[in-house]
Amino acid sequence: MSYEKADWYTDVSLVDDPHAYFDYLRAQGPVVRLPHRNAVAVVGYEETVQLLLDTEHFSEINAVTGGMVELPFPVEGDDIGDQLEANRKQIAFADQIVAEQGPRHADLRSILSRLFTPSRLKQLQPQLAATAEGLIDEFHASGRVDIVRQYGGPYGALVISDLLGLSEGTRAKFRALLEGALPVPMDATHEDMMKNPLVPVGKDLFKLIARRRLANHALMRPLRALLAQEDILNDLAKATYPDGSKPSLVDVTGLAAFLFGAGQDTTNRLLANGFKVIATRPDIQAELRANPARIPDFIEELLRYDGSVKSGGRLCRKTTTLGGVEIKAGTPILMSHMAANRDPARFPDPATFDMDRPRIKEHLAFGRGAHTCIGAPLARREVAVSIERLLARMGNIRLSEAHHGPEGARHFEYEPTYVLRALKALHLEFDPL
Numbered sequence: 120m121s122y123e124k125a126d127w128y129t130d131v132s133l134v135d136d137p138h139a140y141f142d143y144l145r146a147q148g149p150v151v152r153l154p155h156r157n158a159v160a161v162v163g164y165e166e167t168v169q170l171l172l173d174t175e176h177f178s179e180i181n182a183v184t185g186g187m188v189e190l191p192f193p194v195e196g197d198d199i200g201d202q203l204e205a206n207r208k209q210i211a212f213a214d215q216i217v218a219e220q221g222p223r224h225a226d227l228r229s230i231l232s233r234l235f236t237p238s239r240l241k242q243l244q245p246q247l248a249a250t251a252e253g254l255i256d257e258f259h260a261s262g263r264v265d266i267v268r269q270y271g272g273p274y275g276a277l278v279i280s281d282l283l284g285l286s287e288g289t290r291a292k293f294r295a296l297l298e299g300a301l302p303v304p305m306d307a308t309h310e311d312m313m314k315n316p317l318v319p320v321g322k323d324l325f326k327l328i329a330r331r332r333l334a335n336h337a338l339m340r341p342l343r344a345l346l347a348q349e350d351i352l353n354d355l356a357k358a359t360y361p362d363g364s365k366p367s368l369v370d371v372t373g374l375a376a377f378l379f380g381a382g383q384d385t386t387n388r389l390l391a392n393g394f395k396v397i398a399t400r401p402d403i404q405a406e407l408r409a410n411p412a413r414i415p416d417f418i419e420e421l422l423r424y425d426g427s428v429k430s431g432g433r434l435c436r437k438t439t440t441l442g443g444v445e446i447k448a449g450t451p452i453l454m455s456h457m458a459a460n461r462d463p464a465r466f467p468d469p470a471t472f473d474m475d476r477p478r479i480k481e482h483l484a485f486g487r488g489a490h491t492c493i494g495a496p497l498a499r500r501e502v503a504v505s506i507e508r509l510l511a512r513m514g515n516i517r518l519s520e521a522h523h524g525p526e527g528a529r530h531f532e533y534e535p536t537y538v539l540r541a542l543k544a545l546h547l548e549f550d551p552l
């Protein structure tokens with residue numbers, strides 16, 4: 120296929136094999152001007168690290184929208200830093216933690232970091248296994264499963280509900296809302312966005328956190344014994360920034376809701392990519408069964424080889440040069456974790472799945488720098504527990520030929536999004552154990 124006129128952000132034909140498109144770009148250099156949106160793609164590993172760490176020249180304000188960002192002012196001159204900040208409210212999704220910068224970002228991150236302490240993750244461990252077992256029970260006897268819809272989707276929603284300590288009722292409601300959630304498609308309209316199940320999830324979280332804030336208010340002291348709910352949401356409701364000031368209710372709710380957006384489908388689709396490998400590589404399946412201690416290496420190589428985040432965005436704030444290419448202030452950057460992870464200059468023979476790579480954890484699947492994925496330790500645990508439990512109860516895992524075709528003529532469909540590497544479905548057959 121010819122990539123000359125391809126547009127990463129709208130071209131559905133790039134969805135099936137993004138690796139081939141990135142190989143095409145990389146053949147031109149680690150940093151490449153794109154024919155659309157006046158954008159530049161960074162596809163080299165070292166250059167992606169530089170991009171992520173250089174907060175003087177590059178902004179994360181378009182981390183969500185990438186090349187689709189629309190600036191509400193004309194770009195003039197070689198430094199648009201002040202204009203970006205002055206116009207932040209007009210830029211779509213620039214109020215999300217992943218798009219914030221400096222002290223405001225550090226404040227927001229400090230609120231979330233209390234959920235991701237090693238002791239909290241340890242506390243969650245038995246729930247991760249119990250949730251996995253409960254979901255496996257739902258399909259086990261049939262000997263077949265679509266791992267995306269019947270396992271990963273609900274699993275991701277339930278784990279984040281448990282992370283937030285939600286009640287059984289809310290947990291079940293959020294599962295129903297989110298288990299079939301689809302990534303935002305390339306041609307999404309504003310109306311489509313408002314139909315996103317994260318909207319009702321955010322509204323419910325707002326009510327739950329608001330109730331706890333009210334219960335903690337000084338005027339409510341006499342009723343506190345009646346109203347107080349000593350749970351994790353209550354800790355979030357009471358949380359303060361490092362300087363002792365209180366975040367707004369909207370900020371706390373936004374953070375809690377963002378966890379579902381950032382953590383559910385990413386984990387779901389990574390698991391599916393992993394089971395695609397497990398089902399098509401009997402040697403790897405046998406090795407993981409014989410030696411579960413290799414599961415962490417499998418996960419790291421999976422994150423590198425076919426991680427679930429394809430691309431994000433950065434914006435040039437101050438004119439600079441990267442990888443020998445001059446980038447003008449105002450230029451949107453296609454930043455791709457996936458492309459960096461397949462750079463042969465950093466990972467020899469990158470299209471080969473090799474669990475024995477040296478320094479296997481140095482991939483960029485969870486980003487780098489100030490915005491490095493805060494949920495990475497949880498995601499790693501979720502995927503490890505899932506692989507362990509699924510392998511323990513599913514013998515001889517293979518692809519369903521009825522859905523994916525026979526060996527030599529396999530087909531897989533991916534969701535039309537530029538953000539996630541998202542199999543629409545992965546139908547497996549297995550011998551119940």
Ligand code: HEM
Nearest residue numbers: 182216217381382385386389431484485486490492494498
């Ligand atoms: C396999 C699963 C996951 C992958 C591949 C992934 C990937 C990423 C990446 C690449 C970033 C950085 C984006 C950027 O720099 O523009 C990020 C940020 C983030 N992720 Fe994850 N993520 C995963 C799971 C999770 C989970 C389970 C949670 C929480 C429950 C989570 C919460 C977040 C948050 C809050 C941020 C923003 C951090 C900040 O801006 O400081 N992620 N993730």
